[in-house]
Amino acid sequence: MSARSNILNKLRAGLAGTTPRPDDFDEGLVTTPWQYAAEDRITRLRTLMEAVHTEVHQVTSAQWPAKVQELLESRGLGNLLYAPGTGHGRQLAVHWQRSCAKVQLMVYDRPIEEWKDELFWKVDASITGTVGGIAATGSLVLWPDRHEPRLMSLLPPLHIALLKASKVEDNLYGMMQKHNWSAGLPTNLLLVSGPSKTADIEQVLAYGAHGPKELVVLILEDA
Amino acid sequence: MSQRIPIKELTDSFRGRAVGALADDQLRTNFRVAMDSLMKKRADAFPDEDEREGLRELGNHIKARALSRLPDLLEQLEAKLTDNGVKVHWAETTEEANRIVHSIIEAKKGAQVVKGKSMVSEEMEMNDYLAERNIECLESDMGEYIVQLDGEKPSHIIMPAIHKNRFQVSKLFHDKLGVEETEDVNELIQIGRRTLRQKFLEADVGVSGVNFAIAETGTLLLVENEGNGRMSTTAPPVHIAVTGIEKVVENLRDVVPLLSLLTRSALGQPITTYVNMISGPRKADELDGPEEVHLVLLDNGRSGAFADAQLRQTLNCIRCGACMNHCPVYTRVGGHTYGEVYPGPIGKIITPHMVGLHKVPDHPSASSLCGACGEVCPVKIPIPEMLQRLRQENVKSPAEQPKVKDGGAKYSRKERAIWRFWARLNTSPVFYRLFLWGATRLRKLAPKNVGPWTENHSAPVPARRSLHDLAKAHLNQGDR
Ligand code: SF4
Numbered sequence: 001m002s003a004r005s006n007i008l009n010k011l012r013a014g015l016a017g018t019t020p021r022p023d024d025f026d027e028g029l030v031t032t033p034w035q036y037a038a039e040d041r042i043t044r045l046r047t048l049m050e051a052v053h054t055e056v057h058q059v060t061s062a063q064w065p066a067k068v069q070e071l072l073e074s075r076g077l078g079n080l081l082y083a084p085g086t087g088h089g090r091q092l093a094v095h096w097q098r099s100c101a102k103v104q105l106m107v108y109d110r111p112i113e114e115w116k117d118e119l120f121w122k123v124d125a126s127i128t129g130t131v132g133g134i135a136a137t138g139s140l141v142l143w144p145d146r147h148e149p150r151l152m153s154l155l156p157p158l159h160i161a162l163l164k165a166s167k168v169e170d171n172l173y174g175m176m177q178k179h180n181w182s183a184g185l186p187t188n189l190l191l192v193s194g195p196s197k198t199a200d201i202e203q204v205l206a207y208g209a210h211g212p213k214e215l216v217v218l219i220l221e222d223a
Numbered sequence: 224m225s226q227r228i229p230i231k232e233l234t235d236s237f238r239g240r241a242v243g244a245l246a247d248d249q250l251r252t253n254f255r256v257a258m259d260s261l262m263k264k265r266a267d268a269f270p271d272e273d274e275r276e277g278l279r280e281l282g283n284h285i286k287a288r289a290l291s292r293l294p295d296l297l298e299q300l301e302a303k304l305t306d307n308g309v310k311v312h313w314a315e316t317t318e319e320a321n322r323i324v325h326s327i328i329e330a331k332k333g334a335q336v337v338k339g340k341s342m343v344s345e346e347m348e349m350n351d352y353l354a355e356r357n358i359e360c361l362e363s364d365m366g367e368y369i370v371q372l373d374g375e376k377p378s379h380i381i382m383p384a385i386h387k388n389r390f391q392v393s394k395l396f397h398d399k400l401g402v403e404e405t406e407d408v409n410e411l412i413q414i415g416r417r418t419l420r421q422k423f424l425e426a427d428v429g430v431s432g433v434n435f436a437i438a439e440t441g442t443l444l445l446v447e448n449e450g451n452g453r454m455s456t457t458a459p460p461v462h463i464a465v466t467g468i469e470k471v472v473e474n475l476r477d478v479v480p481l482l483s484l485l486t487r488s489a490l491g492q493p494i495t496t497y498v499n500m501i502s503g504p505r506k507a508d509e510l511d512g513p514e515e516v517h518l519v520l521l522d523n524g525r526s527g528a529f530a531d532a533q534l535r536q537t538l539n540c541i542r543c544g545a546c547m548n549h550c551p552v553y554t555r556v557g558g559h560t561y562g563e564v565y566p567g568p569i570g571k572i573i574t575p576h577m578v579g580l581h582k583v584p585d586h587p588s589a590s591s592l593c594g595a596c597g598e599v600c601p602v603k604i605p606i607p608e609m610l611q612r613l614r615q616e617n618v619k620s621p622a623e624q625p626k627v628k629d630g631g632a633k634y635s636r637k638e639r640a641i642w643r644f645w646a647r648l649n650t651s652p653v654f655y656r657l658f659l660w661g662a663t664r665l666r667k668l669a670p671k672n673v674g675p676w677t678e679n680h681s682a683p684v685p686a687r688r689s690l691h692d693l694a695k696a697h698l699n700q701g702d703r
Pocket of ligand 1: 539540541542543544545546547568569596599600601602603604
C-alpha cells in the first residue's frame with residue numbers, strides 16, 4: 001500500500017461515525033474591527049508602513065516619475081529596473097527621455113537564468129506597480145507577471161512601489177472578496193508590508209535582511 | 224540544586240539538561256529578556272480583549288472544521304495543486320520524506336540546497352540526511368543560519384537563535400567566516416546577507432516549509448520577515464515545500480483570521496513583511512520562479528494523534544510559539560532542554576506522537592499546569608488538558624492499552640501498588656483512623672530522605688495530633 005492510501009485510511013478510520021463540522025465563518029470578526037472612513041484609509045496605511053521603515057510619498061499621477069528620479073539621484077544610484085510593457089513603465093520612460101535623467105534604465109526581459117549574476121548583485125533599484133493596498137495591516141498587494149516578475153520586487157536593495165490611492169481596501173478579507181481571488185490566483189501573489197527585516201539577533205530589529213533594504217511607496221492621487 | 228546526581232550522567236534526559244540549563248546564568252538571562260519582550264509585544268498587538276477572544280474562537284473553529292474533513296481536504300488540495308502544476312508526494316515517516324526530497328534533488332543533479340525556515344525539515348533532520356549524500360543544505364533564515372553555523376539546533380520555533388547574544392554571534396562569525404568581530408547587530412546581519420545571497424544565486428534547489436495549505440485554490444502560503452523564504456521559493460530552479468498533513472485549511476478566506484492570529488501571537492506584528500502565496504511553478508510566459516514545485520506531505524505520527532478525538536486538537540497548532548513565550552518552565556530551562564525539535568508546551572504535546580513516550584518520558588510532566596499556554600494559544604488548544612491526558616497515557620499498564628505511541632513508558636507496578644494503597648487508606652474510615660493513630664505516635668520514625676523532595680525541602684513529619692483530633696477537641700470546648 002502506498003503512503004498516500006495508508007495516511008488517508010488512517011485518517012478516515014479516525015473520523016468514522018463523525019460528521020464534518022459546519023462552516024460557521026463569521027466575516028464580521030475579520031471586517032468590523034478593520035473598517036475606516038475614506039479619509040482615514042490612506043493615513044492608516046501610511047502610519048503602519050512608516051512604523052516599519054517604509055518611506056511613503058503622496059504624489060499626483062502626473063508627477064510621480066519626477067519623484068522617482070529625485071529619489072534615485074538623491075541616493076546617488078546608478079540604475080533602475082523597470083517594466084516598459086506596462087502603462088507606468090511607459091510613463092516613466094517618457095519622463096526619463098524628456099528630463100535626460102542619468103540613471104540607467106534596465107529591463108527584466110529575459111529568463112532569470114540568463115542574467116542571474118547581474119540581477120543579484122548589480123541592480124540598484126526597481127520600480128513596480130501594485131494591484132492595491134490594505135489599510136488594516138499596512139500592506140501592498142503584488143501580482144507578479146511577465147512584465148514585473150517575482151524577483152523584481154525582492155532582489156534590488158531599493159524597491160519603489162506605485163500604489164493608486166483608489167485601490168486601497170480596508171482589510172485583507174475585503175480585498176479578497178472584491179477581486180474574487182478564490183476564482184484564480186497568479187503563480188505567486190505577495191503581500192508586502194515593509195522592507196525586509198529580521199530580529200533574529202537579540203530581537204534587535206535590523207532592516208535589509210535578504211530582500212530590499214529600503215521600500216518606497218508612491219501613493220498616486222487620481223486627480 | 225541536586226548534589227547527589229552527577230549532571231553528566233543525566234544529560235540524556237530532560238531532567239539532566241534542565242539542571243545544566245538552570246545553572247547557566249547567561250542562557251537564563253537571554254531567555255528571560257526575550258520572552259518578556261515577546262509577551263509584551265503580543266499583549267500590545269491585542270489591545271481589545273473581545274476582538275482577540277472572538278478571533279481565537281474563530282481560529283479554533285476553522286482548524287476544527289478542517290480536521291473534521293482532513294482526508295477530503297488533503298485530496299482536494301492534491302487535486303488542485305496537481306492542476307496548478309505542482310507535484311504532490313506523501314510520506315508516512317521522516318525517512319520516506321527524506322528519500323523523496325533526495326530523489327527530486329538527484330534527478331536534477333543538484334548539489335546545493337538553500338532552505339527557508341521549516342520546522343518539518345528539522346523533524347526530518349534533512350540537513351544531515353542530505354549531507355551524508357554529499358548535498359550541501361544551507362539554512363537561510365538568519366537565526367537558523369547562525370544556529371547551523373555553530374552546529375546547534377534551534378531553541379525556539381520562531382526565533383531559532385534566541386539563546387545567543389550579539390557577542391556570541393560576533394565571535395561565531397569571526398571564527399567561521401573570518402570576518403572582523405563587531406557588536407553592531409546591523410553589521411552582523413549584513414554579513415549574513417552577503418554570504419547567503421551568493422548561496423541563493425548558486426542553489427539548485429530551494430526547500431521551504433508551509434504555514435497554510437489552501438485546498439480551495441491549491442495554494443501554499445508562507446509568512447516571513449526576512450525575504451529568505453521568497454528567495455528560497457523563487458530563485459532556484461526547483462522548489463520543494465515540506466509540510467505536515469495538518470496544515471491544510473478549506474478555503475482561502477480561512478487564512479484571513481489565522482494569519483492575523485499567527486503574526487500577532489508570534490511576534491506582535493499586525494502582519495509579517497512578506498506573505499508569500501504560491502500557486503504553481505513558472506508559467507511558459509513568465510521569466511522567473513521555479514520550473515518545478517513539489518509538496519511533500521508528512522505524517523510522522525500526526526495520524527496517531529488524529530485517531531483520538533481529544534488528542535486530535537493538538538493538530539490545531541499553527542506554530543506561533545506563543546505557548547513557549549508564556550511558559551514559565553520554557554523560559555527557565557530554554558529550548559534545548561527539551562532535546563527534540565519542538566520545545567515548550569507545544570513540544571510537550573506533539574513530540575510524544577512523533578517519537579513515542581519512551582523517548583520523551585518526562586515531557587508530559589515537565590509542566591506546572593499553570594495554564595498560561597492554553598490561555599494564549601490562538602487556536603485554543605487546551606494544552607494543560609492534553610498534558611494531563613498524556614500523563615495518564617504515560618503510566619498505563621500494557622493491559623490498559625495506552626492510546627499514544629509507546630504509552631505506558633512510565634508505568635511502574637510499585638507506583639501503582641502505592642497508589643492503590645493510598646486510595647484504600649483514604650476510602651476506608653477504619654483503615655484511615657488506624658493509620659492516623661500510628662502516624663501521630665510513630666512520627667519520630669518518619670523517613671528523613673524522601674527522594675527528590677528532600678533535595679530542596681525539609682522532610683515532612685506527621686504532626687503530634689491529627690487535624691481530626693484537634694477539631695474534635697475544639698468542638699467539645701465550644702459545647703461547654
Ligand atoms: S500550541 Fe498554540 S500557542 Fe503553541 S505554537 Fe501551537 S498555536 Fe501557538
